[in-house]
Amino acid sequence: KAGVTQTPRYLIKTRGQQVTLSCSPISGHRSVSWYQQTPGQGLQFLFEYFSETQRNKGNFPGRFSGRQFSNSRSEMNVSTLELGDSALYLCASSPGGTAGTQYFGPGTRLLVL
Amino acid sequence: QQQVKQSPQSLIVQKGGIPIINCAYENTAFDYFPWYQQFPGKGPALLIAIRPDVSEKKEGRFTISFNKSAKQFSLHIMDSQPGDSATYFCAASKSGNTPLVFGKGTRLSVIA
Numbered sequence: 001k002a003g004v005t006q007t008p009r010y011l012i013k014t015r016g017q018q019v020t021l022s023c024s025p026i027s028g029h030r031s032v033s034w035y036q037q038t039p040g041q042g043l044q045f046l047f048e049y050f051s052e053t054q055r056n057k058g059n060f061p062g063r064f065s066g067r068q069f070s071n072s073r074s075e076m077n078v079s080t081l082e083l084g085d086s087a088l089y090l091c092a093s094s095p096g097g098t099a100g101t102q103y104f105g106p107g108t109r110l111l112v113l
Numbered sequence: 114q115q116q117v118k119q120s121p122q123s124l125i126v127q128k129g130g131i132p133i134i135n136c137a138y139e140n141t142a143f144d145y146f147p148w149y150q151q152f153p154g155k156g157p158a159l160l161i162a163i164r165p166d167v168s169e170k171k172e173g174r175f176t177i178s179f180n181k182s183a184k185q186f187s188l189h190i191m192d193s194q195p196g197d198s199a200t201y202f203c204a205a206s207k208s209g210n211t212p213l214v215f216g217k218g219t220r221l222s223v224i225a
Contacts, residue, residue: 035215
């Protein structure tokens, strides 16, 4: 089976812009979670989608949003980018829920200038 | 409030040594404790996981020790190799489709 894929791999944006990141989970996986990884804060949970519904949400501002499509592919959007949004954004999929093995993609590295 | 505290932040060991990474958690409802390994430019990959009904689990050269009363768990890497050089994350979650809470990671360097 193909692993979790994320596009794009690298992105440079300027403050105030918005960005959309994409994640394709492993075939058959219905849960997709998003994490932000930074050197200072480590891996922080953003949100989880299961069967097109947001099931869990982390402690991030409303500028961070996401959605999941009927084929389980997911997108996350960050509006009004701030310098502090520079990070590696990781997507993880799992067959059912989050309390089990999660399979991570390679991430999208976002740099906000 | 950091729910999973991981130490040390970084670790350097000689080839063949046994690095030990420790994690402590606060939420007694946690019942799933995985360790992830991350190489530069890659996403984290599950290494080994344990549930609180056992005190130790071994997979190859990797062993998790779990102390429920102390709310601590640790990763031991036997006969460490330069290829084990990576960042290791512990995590915890509770049943019922709740998110993983990660420690801040330990950067391990194994030198020949």
